[in-house]
Structures are given as structure tokens and as C-alpha cells.
Amino acid sequence: MERKNTFVLAAQVAAELYFATKVALQLSLTAKNAHAISARAGQQSAGFRAITSYIEELAENTITYAQAINREAMAVAMLAGQRERATRALTQFHRVQASAADAAFVHTLDAPCRTTAARQQSIDQEFSARLKKLSSQLQDAQQQIRAAAIIASTSKIEATQAGSFQPQLEVIAENITLSSDEIRAHLKTAQQLLNSATENLAKGYH
Amino acid sequence: MKTKTLVTSDKTRWLMFGRDPDKDQQIIDTNQYMIMAGGKALLLDPGGIELFAPMLAAVLREVPLAALEDLFASHQDPDIISSLGLWDQALPEARLHAPWLWEGFIRHFGMNHIDYRPIPDEGGVIKVGGVEVQAIPAHYLHSSGNFHIYDPHAKVLMSGDVGAALEAVNAPLFVDDFTAHTSKMKMFHQRWMPSNRAKQDWIDRVRKLDIELMAPQHGRVFKGDDVKRFLDWFEALEVGVAIAR
Numbered sequence: 001m002e003r004k005n006t007f008v009l010a011a012q013v014a015a016e017l018y019f020a021t022k023v024a025l026q027l028s029l030t031a032k033n034a035h036a037i038s039a040r041a042g043q044q045s046a047g048f049r050a051i052t053s054y055i056e057e058l059a060e061n062t063i064t065y066a067q068a069i070n071r072e073a074m075a076v077a078m079l080a081g082q083r084e085r086a087t088r089a090l091t092q093f094h095r096v097q098a099s100a101a102d103a104a105f106v107h108t109l110d111a112p113c114r115t116t117a118a119r120q121q122s123i124d125q126e127f128s129a130r131l132k133k134l135s136s137q138l139q140d141a142q143q144q145i146r147a148a149a150i151i152a153s154t155s156k157i158e159a160t161q162a163g164s165f166q167p168q169l170e171v172i173a174e175n176i177t178l179s180s181d182e183i184r185a186h187l188k189t190a191q192q193l194l195n196s197a198t199e200n201l202a203k204g205y206h
Numbered sequence: 207m208k209t210k211t212l213v214t215s216d217k218t219r220w221l222m223f224g225r226d227p228d229k230d231q232q233i234i235d236t237n238q239y240m241i242m243a244g245g246k247a248l249l250l251d252p253g254g255i256e257l258f259a260p261m262l263a264a265v266l267r268e269v270p271l272a273a274l275e276d277l278f279a280s281h282q283d284p285d286i287i288s289s290l291g292l293w294d295q296a297l298p299e300a301r302l303h304a305p306w307l308w309e310g311f312i313r314h315f316g317m318n319h320i321d322y323r324p325i326p327d328e329g330g331v332i333k334v335g336g337v338e339v340q341a342i343p344a345h346y347l348h349s350s351g352n353f354h355i356y357d358p359h360a361k362v363l364m365s366g367d368v369g370a371a372l373e374a375v376n377a378p379l380f381v382d383d384f385t386a387h388t389s390k391m392k393m394f395h396q397r398w399m400p401s402n403r404a405k406q407d408w409i410d411r412v413r414k415l416d417i418e419l420m421a422p423q424h425g426r427v428f429k430g431d432d433v434k435r436f437l438d439w440f441e442a443l444e445v446g447v448a449i450a451r
Contacts, residue, residue, distance in 0.1 A: 085291055085292075085295070085316055086295065088291075088292065089291075089292050089295035089296065090295075092258050092259045092292055093262075093296070095259040096259050096262045096263045096266065099260075099263050100263035100264075100266055100267060103263060103266040103267040104266070104267060105266045105267070105268070105269060105270040105271065106263075106266050108266065108270040108271040108272060109262075109266060109271055109296070111271075112271065112295065112296045112297075115295075115298070116295050119295075
């Protein structure tokens with residue numbers, strides 16, 4: 001498989017989280033809708049109403065997590081871009097040292113070479129730390145969304161008890177399932193991309 | 207990359223870099239110039255990113271890296287300054303003198319360390335090793351924010367795209383037959399220069415300068431009477447011709 005640059009991978013992680021945020025916003029609207037319907041349904045949907053606050057909380061938490069991860073992923077992508085530039089400069093400096101070895105002042109390139117190599121190393125360290133943080137944030141978000149599966153099945157059961165409001169609440173329960181599945185898929189893709197980025201780093205690719 | 211000393215005055219020395227035989231054929235050939243004075247150097251239109259390594263190698267044959275304190279970009283084009291992101295790593299203490307108009311755009315080439323010194327529309331002076339050279343306005347020739355560099359000590363005008371010609375990488379450095387040379391310049395000036403009014407303003411301004419050498423960014427250098435011939439030819443040429451008549 002073609003190896004992707006880390007800054008491309010990080011930007012893709014950010015994009016996945018952006019999509020997850022959008023779905024979570026939909027989920028939040030679904031929860032508000034569910035709250036309104038179950039309020040109208042009164043006693044018939046007491047069970048359903050109790051879980052709407054969980055759905056809202058879940059959606060809000062997912063948005064918060066996804067936005068934080070998105071920011072972190074963008075920071076990693078920026079850092080990878082800086083690393084790419086430092087690497088490119090270093091490659092060019094080495095080319096000059098080889099092609100102009102006899103130039104009177106070629107030794108004056110030694111200092112920029114050292115500085116750029118040090119910058120590259122410092123970026124690598126920050127890079128590694130940020131990838132770890134990103135991975136941990138992603139795992140937290142995935143943990144969070146697992147709870148959605150439970151809420152989705154509970155809401156389906158509760159919808160069947162809601163009398164005349166059953167069809168509306170069943171649609172809502174289905175929306176919760178679809179939204180949480182979609183968020184889970186985006187998080188999973190993000191995790192896979194992140195794993196590739198971490199493998200890149202371990203192999204010394206960027 | 208070939209290096210040629212163009213002229214040495216009592217205060218400045220001009221070097222011309224170009225005619226790189228290793229350059230990709232699809233990349234337009236460019237002339238780079240460096241003014242040396244008082245142990246310091248100013249690099250004019252450092253070139254594109256593809257040219258960085260041969261350019262830096264050529265510079266290091268002439269001056270230590272620390273002596274190169276100033277860069278000048280006549281305008282924002284990639285063949286002028288897309289190497290900036292790499293110079294930024296090589297010369298973190300340097301200054302880039304470029305049109306104020308293009309600052310927000312030129313920074314897209316990557317500039318974390320170099321200090322951007324915006325040149326106001328009316329031009330100004332740039333000091334190299336304590337010696338002043340002048341930034342001459344050349345707006346709309348071809349870029350909307352554009353400057354040329356005039357060195358009154360060596361009587362050289364670095365004229366950017368004005369006087370440019372598209373020709374082979376092994377073309378001679380100097381114009382030797384002005385009339386024949388016009389055929390290599392005509393399309394370039396008619397197509398890339400958008401304004402007859404801007405053209406005339408520049409000609410009026412430049413005619414007041416004492417110029418021995420006019421050094422464009424592409425093609426050959428004009429010397430002596432060919433400078434005057436060029437101004438007359440350019441004055442008579444209608445530019446901005448790509449719009450439907």
C-alpha cells in the first residue's frame with residue numbers, strides 16, 4: 001500500500017473528527033427533539049424521557065471530545081508540515097555540501113545544518129508526545145461512544161411502551177443508532193489513520 | 207549554475223548567477239543577482255524552490271553565509287521567491303525586502319525566522335554593508351506591487367521582468383544585436399505587461415537614472431547604448447494585448 005505522509009494522515013484524522021462532530025450535532029438535535037416529544041407524550045413515555053438527557057449529554061460530550069481531538073490533529077498536521085520543511089532544507093543543505101565541497105565558504109553552512117537538525121529532532125519529540133496524546137483522546141472518545149449503543153437499544157425498548165407516540169419515538173431511537181454508528185465509524189477510521197502515523201514515526205518516515 | 211561578475215564599482219560588486227545547465231527544461235531560466243558591499247551581500251530575486259541548492263552553492267563560492275544578510279524580492283512570483291522557506295532555515299537572521307503589497311502572500315512560501323521589510327509604494331533605499339541602493343517603483347510591470355533595484359555607484363538597474371527575453375539556457379549573457387533581440391522580447395512584454403500607462407511612468411522614471419547596465423530576471427543584460435535603445439523600443443510597444451479587441 002502506498003505510504004502516506006504524516007501530515008496528510010494527521011489532516012485526515014482531523015477531517016474524520018470534523019465529520020464526527022457534525023454527526024454529534026445532529027445527535028444533539030435528535031435528543032432535543034426526543035425530549036420535546038416525550039414531554040408531550042407525558043406518562044406514556046416516562047421511560048423514554050429519562051434517557052433523553054443521557055443522549056443529550058452523550059452528544060455534547062462527543063462534540064467536546066471531537067473538537068479537542070480535531071484541534072490536536074490539526075496541531076500534529078502543522079507540526080508534520082514544519083518537519084517536512086526542515087527535512088527538505090536539510091536535504092538541500094547536504095546537497096550543497098556535496099556539490100560545492102570546494103567552495104571557499106561551504107563550511108559556513110555547518111551552523112545552519114546543526115540548527116536545522118536540532119529543530120528537526122525537537123519537532124520529532126513534540127510530534128511523538130502529541131501523537132500519544134491524540135491516541136489517548138481518541139480512545140476516550142471511542143469509550144464514550146460505546147455507551148451510545150446501550151442507550152440506543154434502551155431507547156428502542158422504551159419506544160415500544162409509548163402508546164400512540166411509539167412510531168415517532170422509534171424513528172428517534174433509530175436515528176440515535178445510526179448517528180452513534182456513524183460517529184463510531186469515523187472514530188475507528190481516525191484511529192486507523194493515527195496508527196499509520198505512529199508506525200511512520202517508529203520507522204523514521206514522516 | 208554559472209557565476210559572472212557584472213561590474214565592480216568603488217563601493218559595490220555585482221554578481222550574476224544563472225544559465226544553470228542542470229535545471230529542469232520546463233522551468234523558466236532565471237537570472238539571480240547579488241550585490242556585495244562592505245563585506246555584506248544582498249541577493250536579488252533569489253529564485254524558485256527548484257533552484258535553491260545550486261543557488262546556495264554558488265553563493266557560498268563568493269561569501270560566507272553570515273554575510274548574506276538581505277534578500278530582495280521584486281514581486282511575489284514563484285520563480286522570484288518560492289525558495290523563501292528554505293532560505294528561512296538557512297538565514298534565520300536575514301531580512302527580506304519586498305513590496306508591502308505582497309507581504310501576506312509571500313509569507314505563504316514559509317517564513318518563520320526571516321524579517322519581512324515591506325517596501326512602500328514610492329520605493330526607498332536598502333543598505334548593503336553600509337552602502338545604499340535604491341528600490342525603484344515598477345508597479346504593474348508586471349506585478350501590481352513591483353520594484354527594481356538601482357545601484358548609483360555601479361550604474362546598474364536590476365529591471366526584473368522588464369527587458370526579459372525567453373531564450374535558450376546557453377544564450378549569451380549580454381545583448382549583442384539589439385534589433386535581433388527584440389523578437390525574443392516582444393511577446394513577453396506585450397503579454398506580461400498589462401498597462402501602457404504604467405509602462406510610460408516607469409520609462410520616464412528610469413530615463414532620469416544614469417544606467418550603464420540593465421539586468422533583467424530572464425534573458426540577457428543590456429549595456430551602454432542598448433539601454434537607451436531598449437527604453438525607446440519599449441516606449442513604442444503596445445502592451446496588455448491579450449484582451450479581445
